[in-house]
Amino acid sequence: MTALTLAGSPLWYASRAGGTLALVLLTATVVLGIASGGRAAPRSVGRFEIGLLHRNLSLLTLVFLVVHVITAVLDPFVHLGWAVTVLPFAASYRPLWLGLGTVALDLLLAVLVTSAARRRLGVRRWKAVHWLAYAAWPFALFHGAGTGTDTRLSPQLWLYAGCLAAVMASVWWRLAKAGPGRVVGRLVAALTATAVPLVLGAFLATGPLQPGWSQRAAATAMLLGGGR
Amino acid sequence: MTSATITGFRLPPAPDAPRLLAGWYATGRPASLSDHLRHYGPSPVSRTIGTRAAMPLPDALETAGLTGRGGAGFPTARKLRTVADGRRRAVVVVNAMESEPASRKDEFLLAVAPHLVLGGAVLAALAVGADTVHVCLPRTRSAQYQQLSAALAERRRARVDAVRLRLHGLPHTYVSSESTSLVRWLDGGPARPRGGPPRIEERGIDRRPTLLHNAETLAHVALVARYGPAWFRQAGTTEEPGTALLTVSGAVGVPGVLEVPLGTPLTTVLDLAGGPTEPLQAVLTGGFAGAWLGAARLHTPLSRRDLAPLGASPGAGVLVALPHSACGLAETARILAYLAAHSARQCGPCHFGLPAVAADFAALAAGRADRVLLDRLRRRTALLPDRGACRHPDGAARLAASALDAFADDVTRHLDDGACPAAHRPPRLAVPPATPPETWR
Amino acid sequence: MNRTRTLRVDRIACTGEGLCAELLPELIGLDEWGYPIVRDRTVPERLRGHARRAVAACPRLALHTDA
Missing domain, CATH: 3.40.50.11540 (NADH-ubiquinone oxidoreductase 51kDa subunit)
Structure with a gap:
């Protein structure tokens, strides 16, 4: 808590809030995407509403991401520079953990552009890029956990746990619903769905939840040679 | 000019x-x-x-x-x-x-x-x-x-x-x-x-x-x-000039390929192929994706214009003569099973609709159908045309619908008394086995 | 500008998701396997917006409106 009060510029608060909200919205988008892919048909809502909500929440995710990124760059405390917003691992501040966020943003931008041009691209290319959105989600999660300003707060931990549980539940639901065929795809999904919570748990236990993480997070900068 | x-x-x-x-x-x-x-x-x-x-x-x-x-x-x-x-x-x-x-x-x-x-x-x-x-x-x-x-x-x-x-x-x-x-x-x-x-x-x-x-x-x-x-234009009709090659098979004396001017009556074509070997009940026109015409329609000239009102067409120039001793429903069921097996399985209505229609038809031919099945068969048949990337489902629907029409008396008999004796006899038409293609490439 | 628009389903691309029938029930129904039955290809003026939304909602990009 002392760290919070010390780093207390309004921009810094806005950035963290924006990032957290974006993660929650991205989680909801992913869950809805999986639901519509698995032909979820709840009685009370139309299937098209799931699709529309998926689209609208994804756009809202990007809005909060923009807030998150702009405020982080403008914040005088970390001196990030604009290049960091699109170039991963180029930051002076916690390059690895910030870079994961940049990768997630890049992936989401690719999904945004291809979705807007999907009629021109055709369904196969559109969907191929759309699968990147799945990768964006764990990237965003590890970015949040690893950058770690708020990771040690228990509400924040509960939030991460909630996001993880929601996506894992929908992935397993989808796998249970899937028919035969696409064995490789299902295997990859199942392995990833098993690995992500385990890796995240192990990472949190050994990294951000241990004392002195902020020093070590910055130290990875030295390891990567990106620190100045 | x-x-x-x-x-x-x-x-x-x-x-x-x-x-x-x-x-x-x-x-x-x-x-x-x-x-x-x-x-x-x-x-x-x-x-x-x-x-x-x-x-x-x-x-x-x-x-x-x-x-x-x-x-x-x-x-x-x-x-x-x-x-x-x-x-x-x-x-x-x-x-x-x-x-x-x-x-x-x-x-x-x-x-x-x-x-x-x-x-x-x-x-x-x-x-x-x-x-x-x-x-x-x-x-x-x-x-x-x-x-x-x-x-x-x-x-x-x-x-x-x-x-x-x-x-x-x-x-x-x-x-x-x-x-x-x-x-x-x-x-x-x-x-x-x-x-x-x-x-x-x-x-x-x-x-x-x-x-x-x-x-x-x-x-x-x-x-x-x-x-x-x-x-x-010296051969054929004014609207449909020229000649066409026909493959005549079934209960005719000399099955084979003939060249006739368009507009030649079907009976004449059958006579050119050696004439019927036994009394005919119907002729399949156009092909497997064509239409059955009852024996009463055999005076019809072979042309699009004359066959269209009967729901038929010269198609690929196919005429198959079906004798009275055969069961039109059983023969049609076999053709439909073949057509269903040969769906490219790309379009839902064809992928699911054709086997469903073929199964319904098989039940009808085997005398295992009731009125509900007949209504369902008609409904499903009506849903096939114009709902595929190609005309394959349209052709199967045409065949099924024309069979229900040309063999209407048989339909009633099969519904009321079960399969006719002819349905139990060996099939008369040469239909390839209803197995899906081994390769598409 | 006011050309009539007609609906077209790319039958190979269509996997019977059924969203079009939810969004445009006036023109599109579903068969027993969930594949669209286009009752009327021509899109009336008053349904143009609904048709546009149905086209946009198709996850397989299988529904088209042709001018």
């Missing part, structure tokens, strides 16, 4: 003589290139193309009123013009796939007069500015493949063609003869329908304008180019 035209064409043979099969009737053996040239003279390419004296080929074909002989009956001239108008260099495809199991006409024509078909294809290629002609045969007809490679070699040695001719053996499935299937296969894909738009005339093989014609159509093209449209 007319005077300039006539001078361009050769002295025509008698109007009532056979046309495509003339050489075969004269010699009784397959025509080599020299036979062909002796009988029909050299290719009329200089007369139709590039000189002002004669009519351009599309105009000649339009005046002749030639339509596609593969089943769809599209005006040949219109296709030619669309392809010729394309910006990129065109390609020509000879469709000799003859996927219709009851048809043998293209196989027969290519066997006895290969150079008539190939020559027609080359003429069409020159007319649309194509540099390549792809000749597509079913892979299963290996003897014909050998024969045609020899014919192509003969043409190469004689240097008669200004375009490249290439022979291909494709998987033989019911829908692999569909025009977009051929284009997809020639582009390296599966021989399954692609659907449209764009049409292959605009964007086909290698995205080039593609002129695809049934083998018989191109043989007619070769003759129109030689003898002119006025000669062509």
Whole structure:
């Protein structure tokens, strides 16, 4: 808590809030995407509403991401520079953990552009890029956990746990619903769905939840040679 | 225009003589290139193309009123013009796939007069500015493949063609003869329908304008180019001029391939094929994707105009005579099972609808149906047309609906008393086994 | 500007997701396997917006309106 009060510029608060909200919205988008892919048909809502909500929440995710990124760059405390917003691992501040966020943003931008041009691209290319959105989600999660300003707060931990549980539940639901065929795809999904919570748990236990993480997070900068 | 035209064409043979099969009737053996040239003279390419004296080929074909002989009956001239108008260099495809199991006409024509078909294809290629002609045969007809490679070699040695001719053996499935299937296969894909738009005339093989014609159509093209449209119109009806090749099978004395003028009554055609061997109850017209006509309709002339009101068409020139001793419902059920097995399984209505209709029909034929099933069968049949990338479901629906109509008394009997005795006897029509194709490539 | 628009289903692309029938029930129904039955290809003026939304909602991009 002392760290919070010390780093207390309004921009810094806005950035963290924006990032957290974006993660929650991205989680909801992913869950809805999986639901519509698995032909979820709840009685009370139309299937098209799931699709529309998926689209609208994804756009809202990007809005909060923009807030998150702009405020982080403008914040005088970390001196990030604009290049960091699109170039991963180029930051002076916690390059690895910030870079994961940049990768997630890049992936989401690719999904945004291809979705807007999907009629021109055709369904196969559109969907191929759309699968990147799945990768964006764990990237965003590890970015949040690893950058770690708020990771040690228990509400924040509960939030991460909630996001993880929601996506894992929908992935397993989808796998249970899937028919035969696409064995490789299902295997990859199942392995990833098993690995992500385990890796995240192990990472949190050994990294951000241990004392002195902020020093070590910055130290990875030295390891990567990106620190100045 | 007319005077300039006539001078361009050769002295025509008698109007009532056979046309495509003339050489075969004269010699009784397959025509080599020299036979062909002796009988029909050299290719009329200089007369139709590039000189002002004669009519351009599309105009000649339009005046002749030639339509596609593969089943769809599209005006040949219109296709030619669309392809010729394309910006990129065109390609020509000879469709000799003859996927219709009851048809043998293209196989027969290519066997006895290969150079008539190939020559027609080359003429069409020159007319649309194509540099390549792809000749597509079913892979299963290996003897014909050998024969045609020899014919192509003969043409190469004689240097008669200004375009490249290439022979291909494709998987033989019911829908692999569909025009977009051929284009997809020639582009390296599966021989399954692609659907449209764009049409292959605009964007086909290698995205080039593609002129695809049934083998018989191109043989007619070769003759129109030689003898002119006025000669062509001397046979057939005013609306549907010319002759057509028919494959007559079933309960007739001499089953086989015949050439008759369009508009010939079905009974006359059956008589030309040796006449019925026993009393007939119906004739399947067009092919497996065609329609049953009850014996009372056999006076109908074989033409689109006359058959259309009965829900039928000359189709691919197929006539199958069904005797009274057979069960029309059981035969139709077997054909439907075959058609269902040969769905390309790309479009939902065909993938799920065809097996469902076939199963319903099988239950009806076996006497295991009730009124509910009949209503369901009618509803499902009505939902097939116009809901696929190709016309395969439309054809199956036409067959099923026409069978319910032509064998209406049998339907009632099967519903009330179970399957008729004929349904238990061995089947009379030659229907390939209802197993899905092994390969599409 | 006021050309009539017609609906077209790319039958090979269509996997019977059924969203079009939810958004445009006036023109599109579903068969027993969930594949669209286009009752009327022509899109009336008053349904143009609904047709546009149905086209946009198709996850397989199988529904088209042709001008």
